[in-house]
Amino acid sequence: xxxxYSTVSSKAxxxxxxxxxxxxxxxxxxxxGMIDPEGIEALCSDLGVDYTDVRILMLAxxxxxxxxxxxxxxxxxxxxxxxxxDSLSKxxxxxxxxxxxxxxxxxxxxxxxxxxRYCLTEEKQKSVDxxxxxxxxxxxxxxxxxxxxxxxxxxxxxxxxYKVINSDQWINFxxxxxxxxxxxxxxxxxxxxxxxxxxxxxxxxREKHS
Amino acid sequence: MVLHKFGEKLYSGLVTTMTSHLKEISNSIEAAxxxxxxxxxxxxxxxxxxxxxxxxxILMYMDRTFIPNTHKTPVHELxxxxxxxxIIHSHAIQSRLQAILLENVRRxxxxxxxxxxxxxxxxKMLMDLGPSVYQDDFEKHFLEVSADFYRLESQEFIESCDxxxxxxxxxxxxxxxxxxxxxxxxxxxxxxxxxxxxxxxxESHMHRLVQMENSGLINMIVDEKxxxxxxxxxxxxxVSNGLVLIRDVMTSYxxxxxxxxxxxxxxxxxxxDFVQHxxxxxxxYDKIITSAFRNDKTFQNALNxxxxxxxxxxxxxxxxxxxxxxxxxxxxxxxxTEEDVELLLxxxxxxxxxxxEKDVFEKYYKQHLAKRLLSGKSVSDDAERSxxxxxxxxxxxxxxxxxxxxxxxxxxxxxxxxxxxASHGSDIGDGPMLxxxxxxxxxxxxxPITTCNLPAEILGICEKFRNYYLGTHTGRRLSWQTNMGTxxxxxxxxxxxxxxxxxxxxQMCVLMLFNxxxxxxxxxxxxxxEIPTFDLKRCLQSLACVKGKNVLWKEPxxxxxxxxxxxxxxxxxxxxFFKVKIxxxxxxxxxxxxxxxxxxxxxxxxxxxxxxxxxxxxxxxxVLDHNNIVAEVTKQLQSRFLPNxxxxxxxxxxxxxxxxxERDKGDRxxxxxxx
Numbered sequence: 001x002x003x004x005y006s007t008v009s010s011k012a013x014x015x016x017x018x019x020x021x022x023x024x025x026x027x028x029x030x031x032x033g034m035i036d037p038e039g040i041e042a043l044c045s046d047l048g049v050d051y052t053d054v055r056i057l058m059l060a061x062x063x064x065x066x067x068x069x070x071x072x073x074x075x076x077x078x079x080x081x082x083x084x085x086d087s088l089s090k091x092x093x094x095x096x097x098x099x100x101x102x103x104x105x106x107x108x109x110x111x112x113x114x115x116x117r118y119c120l121t122e123e124k125q126k127s128v129d130x131x132x133x134x135x136x137x138x139x140x141x142x143x144x145x146x147x148x149x150x151x152x153x154x155x156x157x158x159x160x161x162y163k164v165i166n167s168d169q170w171i172n173f174x175x176x177x178x179x180x181x182x183x184x185x186x187x188x189x190x191x192x193x194x195x196x197x198x199x200x201x202x203x204x205x206r207e208k209h210s
Numbered sequence: 211m212v213l214h215k216f217g218e219k220l221y222s223g224l225v226t227t228m229t230s231h232l233k234e235i236s237n238s239i240e241a242a243x244x245x246x247x248x249x250x251x252x253x254x255x256x257x258x259x260x261x262x263x264x265x266x267x268i269l270m271y272m273d274r275t276f277i278p279n280t281h282k283t284p285v286h287e288l289x290x291x292x293x294x295x296x297i298i299h300s301h302a303i304q305s306r307l308q309a310i311l312l313e314n315v316r317r318x319x320x321x322x323x324x325x326x327x328x329x330x331x332x333x334k335m336l337m338d339l340g341p342s343v344y345q346d347d348f349e350k351h352f353l354e355v356s357a358d359f360y361r362l363e364s365q366e367f368i369e370s371c372d373x374x375x376x377x378x379x380x381x382x383x384x385x386x387x388x389x390x391x392x393x394x395x396x397x398x399x400x401x402x403x404x405x406x407x408x409x410x411x412x413e414s415h416m417h418r419l420v421q422m423e424n425s426g427l428i429n430m431i432v433d434e435k436x437x438x439x440x441x442x443x444x445x446x447x448x449v450s451n452g453l454v455l456i457r458d459v460m461t462s463y464x465x466x467x468x469x470x471x472x473x474x475x476x477x478x479x480x481x482x483d484f485v486q487h488x489x490x491x492x493x494x495y496d497k498i499i500t501s502a503f504r505n506d507k508t509f510q511n512a513l514n515x516x517x518x519x520x521x522x523x524x525x526x527x528x529x530x531x532x533x534x535x536x537x538x539x540x541x542x543x544x545x546x547t548e549e550d551v552e553l554l555l556x557x558x559x560x561x562x563x564x565x566x567e568k569d570v571f572e573k574y575y576k577q578h579l580a581k582r583l584l585s586g587k588s589v590s591d592d593a594e595r596s597x598x599x600x601x602x603x604x605x606x607x608x609x610x611x612x613x614x615x616x617x618x619x620x621x622x623x624x625x626x627x628x629x630x631x632a633s634h635g636s637d638i639g640d641g642p643m644l645x646x647x648x649x650x651x652x653x654x655x656x657x658p659i660t661t662c663n664l665p666a667e668i669l670g671i672c673e674k675f676r677n678y679y680l681g682t683h684t685g686r687r688l689s690w691q692t693n694m695g696t697x698x699x700x701x702x703x704x705x706x707x708x709x710x711x712x713x714x715x716x717q718m719c720v721l722m723l724f725n726x727x728x729x730x731x732x733x734x735x736x737x738x739x740e741i742p743t744f745d746l747k748r749c750l751q752s753l754a755c756v757k758g759k760n761v762l763w764k765e766p767x768x769x770x771x772x773x774x775x776x777x778x779x780x781x782x783x784x785x786x787f788f789k790v791k792i793x794x795x796x797x798x799x800x801x802x803x804x805x806x807x808x809x810x811x812x813x814x815x816x817x818x819x820x821x822x823x824x825x826x827x828x829x830x831x832x833v834l835d836h837n838n839i840v841a842e843v844t845k846q847l848q849s850r851f852l853p854n855x856x857x858x859x860x861x862x863x864x865x866x867x868x869x870x871x872e873r874d875k876g877d878r879x880x881x882x883x884x885x
Contacts, residue, residue: 126867166867168863168866168867168873169863175878179878191836191837192836192837192878192879193835193836193873193878193879193880193881195859195863196859196860196863199856199859
């Protein structure tokens with residue numbers, strides 16, 4: 001966030017907001033009053049990123065977007081203000097800064113948890129289907145924990161104990177990647193409070209490599 | 211002389227005189243040949259003692275004044291010491307004495323008779339000379355030599371005797387030594403020599419004895435050699451780990467035989483026989499422990515843990531035990547005294563206690579009890595109730611409350627029937643006699659409601675009953691359990707022979723159809739009765755394919771029922787009995803698919819119990835780590851079943867999802883209760 005914002009005169013403030021709003025309206029669906037998936041796709045192409053790029057997810061996180069595929073005006077305003085951008089070019093530059101911000105340990109877990117919540121599209125939905133989870137894992141953790149994620153995704157696809165993953169299991173995937181040595185899995189203790197799905201994964205891995 | 215201050219001269223004079231005198235004596239003893247040596251020694255010793263007494267008396271004044279003042283050895287003691295130094299410890303005598311004493315012992319051990327009195331005197335002499343004299347000059351060597359002797363002898367025995375014989379010999383030797391000590395050795399030698407015998411004869415060969423082929427511990431157990439076993443117990447008790455060895459070998463044998471029994475498919479074909487076998491096995495070992503092993507508690511415990519181990523190897527044990535009880539309560543206990551009934555039930559309870567999956571037993575017991583009650587086939591109401599009381603004492607009220615509910619329903623139904631007949635008696639007239647048992651749904655094992663079209667005559671009276679019942683019990687719902695009823699039919703066959711047929715409700719429905727038709731196809735029967743296929747086929751099989759009970763004739767006369775079969779009323783049916791029982795209501799061991807189903811239901815029932823336990827524990831402890839939850843849950847549920855740790859984990863996760871619990875954000879091993 002640019003420190004300068006707080007010292008700018010009110011006139012400039014309103015001007016800044018105007019630009020943000022104008023940017024909003026470029027992509028918003030007028031009848032809905034918010035940016036819908038089409039708009040996001042357009043935004044992405046203008047930004048030069050694929051709409052499945054993890055940076056868009058990060059943007060959503062920064063905007064604290066509630067509903068997947070939609071940005072409300074409030075979210076847009078608050079988010080862009082927090083990023084300190086009011087134009088497309090500035091937004092483009094901010095995206096790489098955003099990546100660094102997310103990677104900060106204090107933010108990462110928050111982002112990770114957000115990523116799961118973002119997938120809960122239905123009301124009262126508590127779990128996400130395996131297919132989507134695999135994609136999400138790849139997107140969110142794939143770069144940092146490539147071997148673990150590849151292996152875990154393979155397992156998730158072949159097992160049939162679980163058809164959906166809940167938030168508890170989700171958060172433990174991250175902890176697993178961070179804490180357990182790979183690929184030996186030496187320090188994994190199934191008698192501890194790991195979710196059963198990871199116990200099963202470890203067993204599967206150990207059988208595979210025996 | 212003392213008075214005149216010649217004490218020193220007197221004393222030293224005494225010493226010199228005695229010493230030289232003793233030297234002479236020593237010579238004479240040495241001169242004695244062979245067997246006379248001891249004799250001579252003994253005699254001279256006796257003389258010396260007498261002399262000492264006299265000398266002491268004479269020199270009493272010196273003994274009391276001069277000697278204490280000058281701290282010299284008192285006269286008597288001096289006499290003994292001199293005897294010791296000059297005679298016993300004289301080079302020639304010392305070794306010869308030792309050799310002869312030990313030789314005597316050896317001779318006696320080989321069966322010769324020796325002069326025990328003489329031996330006694332000599333050893334007493336040694337003891338009088340001082341305990342170290344006895345020990346150093348005799349006992350030490352005695353023990354060494356004995357050890358060698360027994361080492362050799364035991365080696366000989368072990369090569370040539372079987373276990374029982376060996377033990378007898380060892381026991382005899384042990385007793386011999388004890389007796390020897392009492393006759394001519396110092397009592398304190400007893401524990402030392404018995405130790406030697408125990409070490410050489412028992413401890414060294416413990417393992418070999420126990421494992422001895424054809425005569426070892428296992429053989430003794432199998433052949434019920436109580437005396438030999440008792441002897442082994444007493445002997446082995448004397449050495450460290452002796453009993454542990456017996457116990458371990460016995461335990462692993464019991465476990466193995468038990469395991470074999472439990473996994474032998476032949477044995478498992480007849481559940482009643484199987485359980486009887488278990489009881490016999492327990493009786494056998496109980497008898498061994500009481501008669502041969504002195505009711506040793508550690509052995510009892512080992513037996514119990516062995517039984518617990520192998521009974522639970524077979525997941526059908528709970529079912530089989532229930533079937534055993536069912537058989538006994540149906541017919542096995544007919545004519546048995548009340549005392550014997552109690553004895554048997556107590557034995558059954560003991561097997562029950564070994565079960566890990568008591569909830570599975572409960573399920574089967576309920577099913578079997580239901581059948582017994584409904585068919586009126588219980589031999590003794592008292593026996594039934596007695597067992598329920600025992601189960602209640604063992605497992606608490608919850609276990610038996612439903613069972614008791616079943617008994618209550620039976621009683622209540624009786625009263626209801628009385629009321630029904632009283633009010634409708636006149637209505638019924640010539641029609642069928644109805645007897646209804648009203649079962650409270652929660653208390654009885656769940657039964658599916660099946661379709662079955664009752665014959666018109668029956669429907670009529672059933673409706674009358676339904677109205678009567680609902681008239682007095684508003685707000686209730688009655689459903690006929692056609693798969694559980696029975697009927698008595700009066701049948702007249704071709705040549706006028708009459709029989710009373712006791713059949714199941716399904717069978718009744720089928721047979722009544724033949725009042726209006728002589729032949730019916732399978733399909734027709736199925737259509738009219740609407741009895742489910744599996745049950746209908748079983749029902750028709752019992753009516754047409756069983757020798758002596760074939761009131762129906764089947765075309766073609768094959769063993770199995772198929773859709774294309776036709777059935778005819780068997781006019782030519784004969785039986786030497788007036789009353790013929792065709793119904794199949796007795797409890798039988800479940801088929802594999804039925805067993806799977808029951809198992810699944812048990813697993814389902816366990817889930818809420820596990821969850822309740824988890825919630826109870828977490829509510830009390832607030833925060834707890836995973837291992838402790840598993841341990842606590844297991845402890846809480848162990849009186850009913852052994853929960854699978856994986857299932858516990860699954861339940862925890864389910865509770866997390868439903869937000870009863872959460873994982874602690876800081877410490878990954880902990881769970882937290884969410885109020």
